[in-house]
Amino acid sequence: MIKPLLVQTGKYLIALSILVAFSGRVSAQTDADAIMIPKNYLCTGPMYSHSDWNHYWEGDFKRTNGNLGHVSSQMFSLMADYGVSDKFNVLVNFPYVWTNASAGTLKGQKGLQDASLFLKYMPFEFQVGKGVISLYGIAGGSIPLSNYEPDFLPLSIGAHSRNVMGRFLVDYQRSNFFTTASAEYVYRSNITIDRNSYYTTEMHYTNQVDLPNAMVYNGRMGYRSESWIAEAVAENNTTLGGFDIRKNDMPFPSNKMNWTTLGANFKYTFSRPSGLELTAGGDYVISGRNVGQSTVFHGGVYYLFSVVKQKKDKK
C-alpha cells in the first residue's frame, strides 16, 4: 500500500455544491475527493449545510430583489460510505432541504430532495519521484426522493431530474501535501412540471422540460495528515445549453446556470474516540450566470468503523 496514511484517514465526507440550480447549492456530493476508506469499513453520519444569497444574476445582469430579500436553503442529510474494497467505495446520501425568502410573499419549500449513489474506483496508483499519483473513476446517479415542485424557482428545493454522473479524478500527493483535479459530466433527464406549457425563448406546449446537461470542474489542494485535513477548493459548474433569465423574469429549471466558487474545508479526526470525525467548511460564488451569489457553510459529524470485527491489522 503506497498511501497507508490515506487509507487510515478514512473517508472524507464533505458537502460539495452541485446542481441544485438557482435555489441554493446545498445538495451534497462526496465524490470529488481522492480519499478511499478501507475494505469493510463504513463511514456514516449527519451533515448540515446553509446557503444564502441576496444578489443574483439575470443573464449577466447582477441585482438584488426586494421581493425576495435573502434566499436561504438549508440541508440536513445522512450519508454513508462503504469500503467494498480498498480500491472501491460506495457512497450514498439522503438530503432533506428547506428554503426561505426573507422578503416578499413567496412561500418557502421543503422536502426530501434527491438520493444519490456514487461508485468510486481507484484502479491506478503509482509513485512518481517522491510523490504518489492516483487515478479515480467515479460514476453516480441521483433520483428525486419526493414529488417536490421544481418549477418554483428560486424557492424550489431541486430540479427534480434523474441524473447520471461520471467523473475522472487525478490526485498527486507528496508528504502531507496534495493536489486534486477532476472533471465531471452530469447527464440530466427531462423533468415534468405542473404547467403544460412554458416560455423559454419561445413557447413550448408540453409539460416536459429538457434540462441542459452540465460539466463540473473541481480543483483542490491542501494538507492531509492522520488527524487533520485542510484544503482550498475551486469549482466551476457550467450547463451545456440553457437560456438566460430575461430582465425581471422568473428563473426556470432549464436556464443556463453557471457559477464558480472558491472555498475551504477542514476535517479533524479524533484518535479517541477512534473513528469520530468532524468536518466544516464553506464556499462563495465569485462569478455566476442565472444563479444566486451564495455563501455556503456546512458541518458534519461522522463515525468510521469496521463492520468486520476480526480484521484488526489493516496495515
Place this chain on the structure above:
Amino acid sequence: MKKNIYYILPVLAMVFATLSSCNKTIVERNNAFQPLSPAKLDLNAETWKPVLLTSVTQFSVAAPDAVSSPAYQADLNEIKAYQRGITDDQKALISYWSAGAVLRWNEILRDLVAKHNLPPYQNDDGTYPAPSSANPFAYPQFPFSNPPYAARSYAYVSAAQYDALIAAWHYKALYNRPAPYKNDATVKALVPKSDLPSYPSEDAVVSGAAVEMMKLLFPTEIAYIEQKEADQKLYRMIAGANTRAEWDAGEALGKQVAGLFTARARTDGAGAAIGTPAYWQSLETNTAATGQTPWISLEYPKRPPMLPLFGKVVPFLFPPATVIALRPPPPPSTSSDQFKKETAEVLSYSKNATRENQAIVQFWADGAGTYAPPGHWDAIAAEEFVKENYSEIRWARNMALINMAEMDAGIVCWDAKYFYFNPRPTQTDGAIKTLTGIPNFPSYTSGHSNFSAAAATVLTYLLPDRGTKFTDMAQQAAMSRLYGAIHYRTDCEVGLTTGKAVGNYAVARAKADGADQ
C-alpha cells in the same frame, strides 16, 4: 482488482441502460397537429354577422386574372418551380402551417404575449419606468403584455381575422376561382384538397389581418411577424394551394379590414389605462374615505397598480354602460367578520398547502413570462378546435367570440377591481405566504375567475358535447387563486359569476351571427 470488475460491469451496464433509455426528445402538442381538412366549407359565411365591417363589399377585391391569361400561367409555373426543388425546410413549413392559419397566428400571438409579459424593472430611485408606444424599443420595451393587454390583443387580432374572412368569403363565392391544383394537373396538392374557391387566399387574409394588427400591438416584433407572413406565403405557393396573385389579393384585403380595428384600438381608451400618479393616489384616498382598507402594492419597491383605467376601455360585446351594470355588489367590508373569516381561510390554505393544490396553482398560474390567462384559454380552445376540422372562417369566428369575451371580461373585472380597490389577503395578514406571485392589482374580483368563466361559457356553447369539461376547468382555475393564497373565496366565486355573465353576451352573439343556423 479483478474482483472489482464484478461490481463495475453491472454498474456500467446500468448507466448505459439509463442513458440510452432517456431519450430527451420532446414532442410538443402543437407540433402533432394534422393538416386542416375542413369538414364543412361554410360557403354561406359572407352572410355571417361581422364585428366592425359594415358590408362585405366595404373593401373591393379586383377580379382575378383569367385562368388562360399569361399572368395566371406564370403564377402556376412559379408553383411548379418551387415544387421541383422542394427542400426539407420547406416541407417543415408545410407541416407547420397546414394545421391552420387562424390556429398558427393565434399561437404566434401567444408567443409574443409571453415574451413581452414582464413587469418593468425599477429605476434607481424606486420608481418604475413605463413602456412607451412612441419609443417601443427603449427599456422597458412596449408593450408590457399583462393580462388586460393580452386579452385585448387576442380580441383585436381574432375579430379582425373574422371580419376579413367574411369579406373574403364573399369574393371567393363571387369569383369562384378553383385552387391551382384543380386548374393544372401538374400542380401537386401538398395539403388536403379543398373545393373552397382560392381567390382571394383565406390564409393570406388571416395573415394580412394579423400582421396589420400585431404591428400596432407589438411594434418591436415587426421583423419577426413579417418573416412569419413570408413563410406562410411561401408555404401556400409550394403546397399548390394558392398562386402569388391569390395571396396578394388576400393579404391586401386582410390589411384593409384590420385597418378598421387598428382605428378602433387607437381610440378605445387602452392607451390611457395606465392612469397618472394623481389618479393612483385618488384611488387610495377615495377608498379610505369610505372606511374600507385600500389596496396597497405588495411589491418592493411599491409598483403603481396595473392599468387602473382598463375598466374604461370600450368593450366589444356591449356598450360601456353595461360594464357598470355588470359590476358586482361590494365585497365583504374589510372590517366585517365575514372578511376576517375569509382571510383566515386563505391563511389556512397557505399553511396547509398540499402538493396537489400546489400543482393546481402552478397549472393555472399564468403569471409573468406566460401567455396570460386569456392565452391559456386560447390554447385550450385551439386544442379542442383542431379535433373539429373547422373551416378557417369558423375557426376565426369561434376564436373571436372567445377573445372578445375575454377582453370584455377583463374590462368588467378591472372596473370592479378599481371601483372597490380591495386589499389582497397578504396585505390583510402578513403571515399569508403565497404559492405563486401576487399580481399587482386589487383583489376583488379574481381576474382568473372572470377570464375562465367567460371562456368556459363560450366554449361550452360551441362544444356542447364536452359537457361540463370547461366549466369544471374554470372552477378549478378560480379556486387555484384561493389555494395559491392570493385571493379570498368571494373574489373567486363572484369573479366566476361576472365572467359567466360576460360569456353569455358572446353566446347571445353566437346564436344570432348566422354561423349556427
